[in-house]
Each structure stands twice: as structure tokens, then as C-alpha cells.
Amino acid sequence: MTLEARTARVKVGPFEITAATYNGSYGGPILRVKPGDILHVRLVNHLAQATNIHFHGFHVSPQGHGDNSMHPVMPGETWDYVIPIPENHPPGLYWYHTHAHQMAERQLMAGLSGSLVVEGFQDQLPSLKPLKERVMALKDFQADENGDLYRVLKAYHRDLRTINGQLMPRIDIEERETQLWRLSNQTANTFFRLTLEGHTFRIVGRDSEPVVHPETVKELIFGPSQRVDVLVDGGKPGAYKLVSERTLTGPIGDEFPAQNMALLVVAPPGGSPPPSVASEPDYAYKSNLSGATIDAQRLIVFSSDDAAGLFFINHRIFDHERVDIRVPLGNTEEWTIRNSADELHIFHIHQVHFQVMSVNGQPQPFDGMVDTVTVPIHGEVKIRIAFTDPLIVGRFMFHCHILEHEDKGMMGQIEVYDPKAPASSQDGGMGDMGGMPAMSQDQGGN
């Protein structure tokens, strides 16, 4: 597949905006692959600035022509991403997006992203197979009267929050029909609190993988880059609004006003009973990291300097030539992510998924593996990560996925190395970031 990154005037409802698109589509093409496939994406950069692509959530190699977010594709250049997807790769909803450091926020908001489905999620939850699947990419764009992206994003600007590039699309469903909605937050900075008049959401998956404990919620909360799979059951015939409620990310954070996102139209049942799922689907993971032996513990601190407008991880802004953490292949580690700021941050690491162990000291029951987690204000989240897949050897990033923060420094670099590989292939000159030394230990998991 060829993705041509270029600016384009695109229609969003009654408005026309100057977007940055893949192949002219603001919503972004949906890519579908299967475990065992080779994903070949040719990126042609027609933009005036560098860009690249990150395949968010993929457990694949970060090196060479793989999911290599370190490599900038300069204006006029072409780059081939050739990514063998392992046979055992978790199926689910992923997404791909620009990862051009210092420009990612604007490029993503302008449209440079799309949904990426690894087929097989419904095979894990067979009761969902008959259901209609809707893949929804949620984006937002703050446009001035000319349709250009504002230089500074504000709560009071015209915010065009879209689903698959459409403003207030219509979604059809039958009474008593169950549909599988697969939502990905492809905004740069926005948290969603989605409500659906007269309806609830049944959460069956997060960040591509099934949850262990499905739950029914009236309000669906997910932050930048997070995905959520939900079941929606058609209620009584009528029209219902899907609303993105007002959100605030803290005293020094951002505010996003409420907006209607879509109109759900429930039709009376047709001739045959619509597909539905009455009970919650079950999914049992073969194992998790609760009982794992922990090889190292690390501390990651998010903080910011409001006056300088910079965002830090362990008081360092990102430097792509500095390796902040070196991890030997085979380690299972416990990381504490601390938020020292008066606003929310959302932690993401490339190439691996992790298990959330506790939030603000409260142990969390295992509910599946994720690749992002929101860290409460002045709070802490403990996660466990298994760096055991030889595919992930190489350098990749961890960062706050509020892209304004990432662009302004809140990103670090990790190198997973194979201790059994010849020394000449190892980069021994790069030490750990100060304050993040691995504290080796053998401790039983809790």
C-alpha cells in the first residue's frame, strides 16, 4: 500500500479545511492485516516538512524498515515500511500515525493517521462474530475562518471533532441489535467522555486486546491514542445523540468543550431477529505478569516547566541521540510512572504491551494488556512489562501521548539489547538516564 502524505483541502461537514492527509483522506485509510502477513507501506512525503509513520501498539521490530519511529522521512523522500506481522501477534484495533518529533501534534491533528485492524479479535470472542463491526477513528481539528489549523489551540476555538472524517455522521442500528463499535482516539491531545442518549456501552476490549472483566458504562472514557471496543445495543426506535462531554485535564491542563459526535438512528426490527449478544463475552488470558519474577524496577517521572513551556521525563527533554534506558532482552520489569504535574499525562511505550498493577497504590485486577495508561494528577501507576520478544530488540520510544507534551520534550528512548549477541553489535557507550538505573532484584510478583 502506498500512503502519500500531502496537504489537501478537505470537506468536513459544511466546512473546508487545510488538512495533512494520507492519500487525500482526512479520516485516513483503514488498513486490515492478518497475523502472518507482511505489512508493506510505502510512504511518499509530499509535505513541506519531515514526517514518518508509527504503527501504534504493534509488537514488531523497531529497526530498519520496521516500525522505526526514529527515522524521519524528509520532504520529497519515499520510505518503505516492511513489517512482518508474527503469527502470534495479538489481533485487535491498532492505528498508524505520524511520529515526527516536535511536529507530531499539528501533523496528527491535521489528519495524518488511520485505523489499522489485525483481524481475529472476534475469533477470540466468538459471540461477537455475527455482529456488525464499525471501525471509528475519532479526530479533532481547530480551524479558523479560512479552514486553517489555529496556531494555538484553545477551548473556545471552533473544534471540528470527527468520526472517520465526518462531522456528526449518522449511525444506523436496529432495535435489539448489538453492534461492535471499535473506537480509536486519534486526536493529538483530547480526552473523550462519550455518552449515548438512552444507551450504554459494554466494554469488551481496550488497546486492541480483550478485557477480562467486561463492564457496562454510561460514560466511555478514553484518552489520546487509546482504543476501546464496545458493544452497543439498539434501544427503542428513535434518534439519539452520541455526545463528547466537556473534559478538563487538570488545573494547568486543557479544556475541551462538549460536542455532538454522531446521531444514532434506531430503526424498528426488520423481518429476522438482528444479531445480538445478551451476555458478556468471556476471554481468558493464558497468563499474565502478576506472578512474574521482576528483574528490575524503574521510576519514570512526568513533570513540566510552565514558564519555559517544556515537558520532561525525569527532568530531561527528549534527545534522540541519548538512550535513557537499556534493558537486556528477557527482562520483565516493573515501572512506576509518577505524574508530578497539575494535569493528566498518558504513558505509552512502543513495541510492547504492559499490565497495569496499581493506580495510586490501589492494586488493579488483571484486565488485559494495554499499551497506554493515564496517570492521575500527582499520582502513580505501576506497570509490568515483559521485554522477552526477540523481535523488539533495538531502540524505540516511551512518551506521554498528549502530543503537545511529546513534541515539547516528554519522551525518552529505550534500547532493548540481546545480552547473548556479540559485543560489537551492542552499543555499550550509552548509559541509563540519571535516576532510572535498573535495580536488579529477584522478587516474586504479587
Next chain:
Amino acid sequence: MRAILLWAIAALAAAGVAGHAAGSMAMDIGGWPKLGFETEVNLEYDFLKPDHAPAGGALNVQAENETLLEFDDNWSISNLLTLEPGQNLEPGRYGFLEDHELFVEELFGRWNNQLVNVRFGKFAQNFARAWYLTPGLYGQDFVGDYAIAETLGLDAQFDLGFPSFGLHQITISSFMQDSTFFSESLFHDRGRLTYADGGPGNTLGLHSFGITYDATNLPIATDVEANYQLSFVSLGRGSDGQADEHRFAASFDANIPLRGGTIAQTLEGRFEELRLFAEGVHYDDADGFRGHGRNYLTGATEFVHGPWVFDLTATERWLTGPGLHDYDSLQSIAIGYALPSDTTVAIGAGRERVAGENGFLVGISISQTLTICDRCLIRGRHY
């Protein structure tokens, strides 16, 4: 001591440059230079009722414009342009803006890498924090005395590393009061500062120096983080002084989330936080007079409830030395509300006792922040 300090700053800067040179292989992907441009305008009406003098009110405009030009990750230039009411002017004698002064409060270059942050030019010293942290309409009325602003010189802030218990930095500086044409002002012309005007720090060379230790984001309890600062400056003797003035400061603050610990509560705006602040400052040989002392003690509490902010502050100020018995005090209260448009509306009241006279203050203020550019690209397209 001053020579040692200058050498230390130079050595730190050199170490930083060497580190930068060693790591200067970074690929330029066309994102520079960048511009930041932000203006904050504050409109405030204050009504003062002294116990033994006629009451009166005044409308004041204060505006600050900050421009930041970043050339790359390491080099930048900052400028702070300030408009504020002139000091010590007789009320009622001037027309609109004629009683206000527009001046360059800061203009400095910055070079930084991951270990050291060097500033050179005109800027405020990193000494004490109450003069910018104390909340409320009147909370900074006394503590503004000891802001060491409009100084020329250089400083270096060195990161002492990041052990898991917070961030620890040390700042060393060498400076003098600005007596260049940048000390003049437009509208009401306050005139150029000269050496003959005297005053601590108003010297003919970089004869003042300071050293400050900052510890921030110290996790002292679950969800609770604290910061503290210890600071010392020596202000060189001015033309009218008998001695160098020495100032010492110690401050502490903590943020205590009370509610809103969950993501959902934060996103709904149901966030509550208590902020505590305390600072003490002592002068030796105050104003350059041997044996004179000056002291300040400030406490402040701020309660944040979503967009609402409630502030209580108290400051004591007293002089010590032969024949000095002045004891001043200030208590203030304020309530503010932040609108989504970056507008803050606040009302406040204060009670002051200065040189034995009591006064009661009430006021209202409207502040608006206008961010025109936030690290905008100067060249090229947005994407």
C-alpha cells in the same frame, strides 16, 4: 568570591558546550526557528480606605508581553516587555497611560543542554519565590520588595541529578542593576538609572552574586509533592551605601490533592487541591547600612475547586537595628474564577498596617492571557 563564581559559571557553561558538541550529530528536520508570543493584560480597580486619610480609588492597567525566539533545542532569546503603573507618582496628576511605564523587564539569551541552563543579559534573579508565587490581589504587596529584577549579568542553573526523590538544582549568578538605556521607560519616563542613584546592587560592574538551591517535586506522601528553596545573594554596595547587603531566603510549598484523584473526576472538572506556601527572608546590612536588618515572613493558602480559586495570605515585615522599630503587616483574601477563554476574574480584600497606619483595600481584577504563538514555526508551512 565573585571571581570564583564567574569562573564556576564559565566552567559549567564550558562543560555544557562540550557535552553539546559531543552530541551535536542531531539531524535537523526543519523545525527551527520557533516563536512564542504571549501577552497577559490585567485590569484592576482598587479602593483604599486609610484610617486617618481620605479614601480613594484607582484603575490600573498592567500588561506583560513575553516573546521567546528559539533557534534550536539549545539556543534562545527571551524578552519580557512590561507596562505597569509608575512608582511613587502623585495620583490624579497624569492622563491615561501617562502615569504608566513601559519598559524592558527582561531581555536575555539562553543556552541550555540537559545539565546546565545558562542565561546572559537582563533578567530577574532566582532569589526567593513569594514575589511571584503568593496568590491573590494583594498577596504580593510586601514581598514584591525583595524581587531582584532588572539586573544585568549571567547565571547558570545546574541539574544535580535526579535521584528518585525529586529534582535538585543549584543556580549561581553574578549581576548588577541595569543602568543602560534599557532601564528607561516610555509613557511616563522614569529616567535612566545611574550609579549616583545608589542602592544595593547598583554598581559599576558585576559586583553582586547569588547562589540558590531548588528542590522540586519531592514526593513527601501519597499524592503530595513539595518544593523548597534556599537562597543567598550578596548585593554590591552602591554609591550611597556603607556595606554590601546580604539577603537570605527559605521557602517551602506543597500541593495536596483533596479530591479528583481519579481520571474521571479530573476530566469532569471535579478537582480539588490545597496549596500551602511559606517563606522567610532576612536582610543583613539592609539598604547598605551596617547593622540594619529587614525581615519578611509570608504564609499563603490556596484552595482550588475546579475553576474556582480561594486565597488567604499574610505577610509580616519588620526592621531591626538602631532606632528602627517599624513593624508592618498585611492580610488578604481573594476569590477568583477562571473562564475557558483564559480570562480570570477575581475580587479581593486586604488589611495593611504600614508605618503605624492602618488601611483597608478592596478591589476587582480581570486578567486575560492572549497566546498568539506557542512555539510556532517561523519558516515553512505548518505541516
